[in-house]
Amino acid sequence: MLLINKLNNFSIISSLLDNDFYKFTMQNAVIKLFPSAKAKYEFINRGKHSFPKDFDEILKENLKKMAYLKLSNEEKNYLKKYCPYLDSSYLDYLNKYQYNPKEVNICQKGKNIRMNIEGLWSRTILWEVPLMAIISELYYKLTGAKRISDKKIIILTKEKLKKYKKLKVKIGEYGTRRRYSYQVHKLVLKILIEEGYPFFMGSSNVHLSHIFSIKPIGTQGHEWIMFHAAKYGFNKADRIAMENWLNIYRGNLGIALSDTYTSSVFFKNFNKKLSDTFKGVRHDSGDPISFAQETIKHYKNFQINPIKKKIIFSDNLDPCKVASISSFCKKKINPFFGIGTNFTNDVGLPSMNIVIKMVKAIPENKWISVVKLSNVEEKSTGKKKMIFFAKKILHL
Known part of the structure; x- marks a missing residue:
């Protein structure tokens, strides 16, 4: 009590x-x-x-x-x-x-x-x-x-940071939603800012970014595209959502989200104009190496040099996964890694799996039911009937 x-x-x-x-x-x-x-x-x-x-x-x-x-x-x-x-x-x-x-x-x-x-x-x-x-x-x-002590969290965060620095990869912190606590989140971010230069690029948390006087990072989430599917249909949702985003932000915040209706459907919508204009794409489900291969191939088909584009990975990352992905991407395309739970909820306890x-x-x-058809079944959301209907429409 x-x-x-x-x-x-x-x-x-x-x-x-x-x-x-x-x-x-x-x-x-x-x-x-x-x-x-x-x-x-x-x-x-x-x-x-x-x-x-x-x-x-x-x-x-x-x-x-x-x-x-x-x-x-x-x-x-x-x-x-x-x-x-x-x-x-x-x-x-x-x-x-x-x-x-x-x-x-x-x-x-x-x-x-x-x-x-x-x-x-x-x-x-x-x-x-x-x-x-x-x-x-x-x-x-x-x-x-x-949980483990603050001292151990500091040591653990510094160890991860050391690995990322050795890999020379650009990283960001995306861990607000499943953090262990606000206090742990703030502690981890303080270390990343103080010791992450020049590889730490920022946090998605606006409040903590304000406290530490850094620029917040991020662009759009799945709901943006899910709503467009309800309004314009599944086939056009990715394309119209991207076009509307460009009209609002005129090239700023130019990372396109790729897996609301699977990446195969996304790339069909990611035409030459959009591929040219957006600065890159974000991967959030499915095999990251396969996605990187698909992205590089897509850019090359439009005679766009992939090395001038970004690819952001944000799906359940840790130093081991980052090492594997960055090794594949080297000299092919510019990777960036948005790390969430592994930074803000790595405290010696099982992390929560909630959305x-x-x-x-x-x-x-x-009212129209909306769905998300991820690249992996377990990350898809929505009513079964609507998922079935969406898959049929999209020939998945």
Whole structure:
């Protein structure tokens, strides 16, 4: 009971910017292009984790506190300086934005948690990442699992950094959503910034990037393309989503996400103009070496030199995987590695396997189920009937 009372008085999310950068870039695009669109998201417990008693009530208490978060003048000035492609109209919107806990429905039956988020897409888009960070931190606190010490975390992070430096690879930190805790996240990022030069390129967490006065990194997530499928159809979704992104950001944030409807479908949509204009692509599922081969072949077919393009890998990376991928990419294409859980939740405990995904959208006047067809079956999301339909349409 003492722990529960303590957690009810403790705010895990203390800043509106404690979120992944791509949530803000997508929110800006949604406000401009789809201001009346609605979305529904669901929590998926991939790891079949057992949640302790009253977990839902403690989670709700944390959400209530988020309603009081506001963008500070200092934070707004930081975004103006470090993210000039976010225009003043969007920053004014964000300045007035407040989380509404009524958009989130949570219930617990036994050891299972059910949760969905519903409302205007432009508003609900910010919930996913901080919600997952809260769930993760509360889970470890309430289950009483003992992590390794800060001293060991520092040593471990420095050892990984030493390996990445030896490989001479460019790395970024993408670990907000499944971090062990805010405190561990901040500690790891401090080490990466202090000792990672010139190979550490930044963090996707905007709040921590602000604290350490560095530029946040990231572009777009799967939901951007999933919504476009609901509005324009599965065959055109990748292409129109990329074209809309270019119209908003005019070449900035120019990394295309490749696996919403499998990479084979993506490359069919990634035409000469888009391949020329986007600075590179992001891999998030399936065999990374096969994807790199496919990407290089795609660029060469359009007479584009792959060495002038970036390929970002962000799927469950560790030093061993990075070494293998970077060895293959050497002198062929420019790799970049977005490392998440292995940085922010490598504390001697099993990491959580949880996601929150868009499941429905209202592009115009009715709810439409949305799906993600990853390069691997276990990362696909959506209703079975709609997955079957999408595969049939896309000839998968």
